[in-house]
Amino acid sequence: MLYHASKISGLRELTPCRSTHGAEYVYAIKNRITAICFGASKDDFDLLMDEVDGITVLYECYPGAFQRIYAGKNCSLYEVSEEGFLEGQTGWDAELVCTSSVPVIREERINDIYSALKEAVKQGLCVMNEYTENTVYQSMLQDELAERVQMYGLTEEQIKNISQI
Numbered sequence: 001m002l003y004h005a006s007k008i009s010g011l012r013e014l015t016p017c018r019s020t021h022g023a024e025y026v027y028a029i030k031n032r033i034t035a036i037c038f039g040a041s042k043d044d045f046d047l048l049m050d051e052v053d054g055i056t057v058l059y060e061c062y063p064g065a066f067q068r069i070y071a072g073k074n075c076s077l078y079e080v081s082e083e084g085f086l087e088g089q090t091g092w093d094a095e096l097v098c099t100s101s102v103p104v105i106r107e108e109r110i111n112d113i114y115s116a117l118k119e120a121v122k123q124g125l126c127v128m129n130e131y132t133e134n135t136v137y138q139s140m141l142q143d144e145l146a147e148r149v150q151m152y153g154l155t156e157e158q159i160k161n162i163s164q165i
Contacts, residue, residue, distance in 0.1 A: 001079050001105070002028035002096060009109065011074040014102045024096035025089075031056060033120045034094055039075025051094050051119040056120065060131035061141060063135050070114035070136030113161055135139055 004014055004027060016024035031067040033056040037049055046069055060066055063150040080103070081097040110116050120126035129137070 001086060002077045002082050003031055003032050004028045004033050004077045004080060004102075005037075005039035007039065007041075007075055007076065009080065009107065011076070011107070012104055014078060014080065014104065015024060016099055016157075017096060023089075023097075023099070025056060025099060026080075026085075026102050027090075028085055028096050028102075029094055029099070030096070030106075031094065031118070032077070033126050036075070036110055036113060036116055038076055039077065039110060039128065040069050040073040042069045048141070055124070056126040057129070058117075058127065059129045059137075059141070059144075059147065063086075063131045064118070065131065069113070070117060073113045075110050075113060077108045077110055078104045105111060 005015075014026045016026050018024050019027070027038075030037070031051055031054065034049065034051055037047075037056065037058065045061055046065050047061060050057045058066070082096075084100060084102065085100045086098070087093070089095075089097045089098050117126055117128060121128055130135075
């Protein structure tokens, strides 16, 4: 099974949409908790996300990002078959894509994404690293965010607007 989170409930099939990768895809993730993280609007400068040994690992890019992005937000988590999905198309190993519509097998309503993630932390399925001024954390953030700035070709003005969160 694969998972896809959406703010839209009641879908019977998922249809390809154009995203940052330029192609029209249905996106899905093998890890249920990682998929839930996509149930609320965020960008690459709010949170950093990874999977380590099947565990979702999140890092805040600024104080209070987890609450700002996820608290009080709900989503639908859709289960879909792996059939037709391709790996290695987006630059992130956890992300799979399909170029055609995908039927929904099951829908699960997530009433509060933040609460669901905190519960996953208790179950050992997620690590939520809160923002800290710690030198090691700041160095990691600086490296990761600098890579994203370069990847997206952001101007100084765009960077300034991001930093005024």
